[in-house]
Amino acid sequence: MTEHRDFAEFYAASFHKLAGALYVYTGDLAEAQDVVQEAMIRALARWSAVSTYEEPAAWVRRVAWNLATSRWRRVRRGFELAVRDHVEQDAAGPEPDRVAVVAALATLPARQRQAVVLHYLEDLPIAEVAEMVGAAEGTVKSWLHRARTALADRLSDLAPEEVDRV
Amino acid sequence: MSDDLRRLLGDASAAARPHLSPPGAEAARRTLRRRRLTRASVLAVVAAVLALAGLQQLPHRGPAPTPLVPTPVPGPSTGPSATPSPSPSAAVSASPSPTGQPRPGPSPSRSRSSSNQVLASPAAPPPCLPAVRPRIAGATAPGPGTMTFSLTAADVSRLCPGRRMHISWASYRVTFESRLVLVDSGELDLDATTRTGTGTLSDVYGCQADRYFYLGSHTFPAEIAPNTHLSLPAWSAGRTTGLFEKHYLPRDGCAFY
Numbered sequence: 001m002t003e004h005r006d007f008a009e010f011y012a013a014s015f016h017k018l019a020g021a022l023y024v025y026t027g028d029l030a031e032a033q034d035v036v037q038e039a040m041i042r043a044l045a046r047w048s049a050v051s052t053y054e055e056p057a058a059w060v061r062r063v064a065w066n067l068a069t070s071r072w073r074r075v076r077r078g079f080e081l082a083v084r085d086h087v088e089q090d091a092a093g094p095e096p097d098r099v100a101v102v103a104a105l106a107t108l109p110a111r112q113r114q115a116v117v118l119h120y121l122e123d124l125p126i127a128e129v130a131e132m133v134g135a136a137e138g139t140v141k142s143w144l145h146r147a148r149t150a151l152a153d154r155l156s157d158l159a160p161e162e163v164d165r166v
Numbered sequence: 167m168s169d170d171l172r173r174l175l176g177d178a179s180a181a182a183r184p185h186l187s188p189p190g191a192e193a194a195r196r197t198l199r200r201r202r203l204t205r206a207s208v209l210a211v212v213a214a215v216l217a218l219a220g221l222q223q224l225p226h227r228g229p230a231p232t233p234l235v236p237t238p239v240p241g242p243s244t245g246p247s248a249t250p251s252p253s254p255s256a257a258v259s260a261s262p263s264p265t266g267q268p269r270p271g272p273s274p275s276r277s278r279s280s281s282n283q284v285l286a287s288p289a290a291p292p293p294c295l296p297a298v299r300p301r302i303a304g305a306t307a308p309g310p311g312t313m314t315f316s317l318t319a320a321d322v323s324r325l326c327p328g329r330r331m332h333i334s335w336a337s338y339r340v341t342f343e344s345r346l347v348l349v350d351s352g353e354l355d356l357d358a359t360t361r362t363g364t365g366t367l368s369d370v371y372g373c374q375a376d377r378y379f380y381l382g383s384h385t386f387p388a389e390i391a392p393n394t395h396l397s398l399p400a401w402s403a404g405r406t407t408g409l410f411e412k413h414y415l416p417r418d419g420c421a422f423y
Contacts, residue, residue, distance in 0.1 A: 007191055007194075007195075008191040008192075011188070011190070011191040011194065012191070015186070015188045016183045016186055016188070017179075019182075019183075019186050019188070020179035020180065020182050020183045020186070021179055023178075023179065023182040023186075024175055024178050024179050024182070029182060029185055029186065032182075032186075033186060033187070033188065033189070036188075037188070037189050037193070037194065040191070040194045041194045041197050041198050041201075044191075044194050044195065044198050045198055099178045099181055099182070100174075101171075101174040101175060101177075101178050102178050116171070116175070117175065120168065120171050120172045120175050121172070121175040121176065121179060148168075148171065151171065155174065
């Protein structure tokens with residue numbers, strides 16, 4: 001699509017889906033909202049170009065994930081919170097039984113967790129996940145396999161399987 | 167099964183959505199405006215600092231710092247002992263820092279409550295300069311001739327309103343004893359309305375020697391001792407136009423040498 005899209009409309013349509021996925025990755029609602037909002041701001045800064053992309057949401061998703069996985073950003077955020085003597089309040093969130101998978105995911109290495117969310121929740125093909133995280137497809141498949149095995153140990157209603165069959 | 171994992175992840179994501187409170191597209195716009203304003207302010211301050219540093223690179227007269235910028239009020243010529251006008255650093259206009267400096271570091275989603283404080287004013291204008299270096303043409307032409315001093319439109323646009331560039335110049339010839347003797351001198355003002363001025367060079371008996379230029383009023387000596395030069399900007403031979411630079415007109419080709 002090449003027509004100019006209205007940013008507010010795009011924002012309303014994309015924010016919740018992306019923030020929901022990043023919440024599953026980070027386990028932190030506020031953090032998920034922060035990175036998505038930041039990605040939206042960066043999209044707005046170059047909206048005349050981003051709006052002409054075939055999938056502006058894909059651009060924003062990539063930026064948001066880069067932010068979410070940025071070690072420097074995590075360090076800076078921790079520093080800001082410390083400077084402000086901020087005490088993280090447990091924001092109201094979903095019921096624990098509905099997000100047991102989030103707790104289980106939190107035990108996985110970050111890159112395995114990212115691959116799981118991108119592939120199984122965002123429905124990205126393995127090739128696209130590999131390109132996005134900068135790893136080989138085989139590596140991503142290995143991560144997914146190991147992640148499923150680990151999650152199966154923690155979640156009773158999940159059985160491991162070969163990701164190649166997905 | 168992968169379907170189970172997809173379902174669990176989808177449920178977790180869906181369960182989180184009602185608890186999300188997006189700051190909104192308008193908050194994103196305000197944050198972006200604030201960042202652009204901050205960036206423009208920083209660039210303006212950097213430009214002002216660079217301009218100031220550039221002005222301080224302009225040549226000075228003698229060991230003591232000489233005024234680069236003439237006083238804005240025109241008046242009769244004064245000698246070198248006249249009270250110097252304010253230094254460039256003091257004369258530079260106040261930096262155009264905006265009043266709305268953003269708070270440092272709030273994350274986007276947490277800045278909603280204060281984002282109404284963001285100013286929607288346009289980017290700050292670039293700072294003006296207290297002095298610019300005039301350009302000179304015809305400085306190497308033998309007398310009789312005319313030198314032309316000028317400010318470009320770009321120079322004028324950067325010059326602070328009301329500022330005037332006062333130029334003093336002098337032309338010497340060399341005697342067979344190697345003394346430099348004053349032949350011609352003059353003063354003129356350039357500003358936004360009078361961007362061009364001229365200096366008349368008379369016919370020189372003997373060899374042309376140094377020509378000097380000074381931003382401000384200056385009384386040039388009638389003679390300069392052999393093999394010495396004034397510590398003032400002089401003209402470089404081989405160039406037909408340019409800015410004030412610190413070079414001397416060589417005496418090559420003079421009949422006395």
